[in-house]
Amino acid sequence: MDEDQVMIPPDCVSSLGHSRTIVHIDADCFYAQVEMLENPELRGKPLGVQQKNIVVTCNYVAREKGVSKLMLVAEARKLCPGLVLVNGEDLARYRVVSDRVTDLLQSRFSSLVERLGLDENFVDVSEMVKARTPTAQVAGHVYGDLVREEEEQGLECHCGCDQRVKIGSQVAQVMREAIREEVGLTTCAGVSFNKMLAKLVGSQHKPNQQTTLFSWQAQKLLSSLPGGVRAIPGIGRQMSDLLKSGGISSLCDLQQAGLDTLTTIFGNRDRASVVQKLAFGVDDTPVKPSGRPKSLGIEDAVKGVNCAQDAEAKIEALSGRLLDLLTAQQDGRLPGTVRLTVRKWDKATKEARRESRQAAMPALPPLHSETFRASSLAKMMPLLKELFAKMVPDKNEFHLTLLGVAFTNFCDRKSGKGSISSFLQPVAKKARLDATGVEASTSHVLLPPEVDRDVFNALPAEMQEEILADWKNRQQTLPSPTKAKKKCTINDYFGKKK
């Protein structure tokens, strides 16, 4: 196939051009790395992280023996007899490490940090890049490996993005060093002018490496991707099946399909347009700061649950764990809604399908009271039983394969007399005035800048918790003055623009 001339349809132009600089950071085999971090004896041994009967991920020692993601345990053991397996069904410990990575990026590099799962972050470093000296060399790999030749042929981009991604690659390097030093994880990074391309190019060299894409190499990257249309982030199973039924399976097919064809396939012009743009590497979606989680849930794949009593026992156990998670999260918010999810095996259609029902949460006792867990459970269980009955009527026979409980619709606690706002508000006002942002970085517990450490230490433990929770909230919602300054810590590594 001839690929020198790829015609880009006129409806596929980007409104942002190459103006942004985006870094995608991806932790290598994340769960396995966290396990090795917590138990260093595992390093050097083939390690798999197990959920139910599946190895969900494994370290690179195991990969050398042929173990891969989402492989059945039996198969993995066969390939790698010495495989060490650890249980990874509870994600709480992974979430703690994941938060450390996101917090580091957000406090030191850019307020625009978007999480994707537990192991990936997009960072929009456009502002930081503007302030850098324009003489940077590329750190790490360059996609395409033809930089010098191509530049000599005059194929480089004249909008300035070549320079920007070079600086971006230096920033990415510093990010990865900081994550390695301060969190203990190796990562990969991709640098480009939009999210999709940053993510795609970052996976070109793994593990513990980084790759930068110049805009004039984007087409080459796209055509080189294996796996047809599925290689595009945002085109999943359903959409690729739809495309295939419309005669489109390769990325080249997709690029050649007209907007009308795609609209017919998807039955939706907006959808079609987004997909068409993605096929040409056009992605104007912003890096959207993730902020605090919008839901908190747990679920458990089950087998042999076929009576209400069994199910309710499981639901109670799950709810207890979920309340523990809520307590641990402790960012001061309480859920407004509970949702119960079941997955049923439908033998008529021979498919598993999920159903859920939700209800308003009853008022809960104070988060840290002794009886919080027990009395919350007591209030929730009747509700959950009702929800369960809506989906699984008593009479019918059923075969459940999964149960899940989730909190959503979080709201901040109402501020009362002894609450956080009455304490912080006046102090915060004073602090805003003389906030210099210089802030010698605290080595241990991070306090809000307006809170004096001695005052803090004298407070009751519960109030300390509230302050820390509130500070965490503010960091994720407001671009605080401190942070705006702190972004520039990268100056330690690079000179400022003259």
Added chain:
DNA sequence: AAGCCCCAG
């Protein structure tokens, strides 16, 4: 707002 579908790792 409720519930389903699709996406992601």
Added chain:
DNA sequence: CATTCTGGGGCTT
């Protein structure tokens, strides 16, 4: 029979 255990967003009602 089923890849696990999550979490976000969009569409339809």
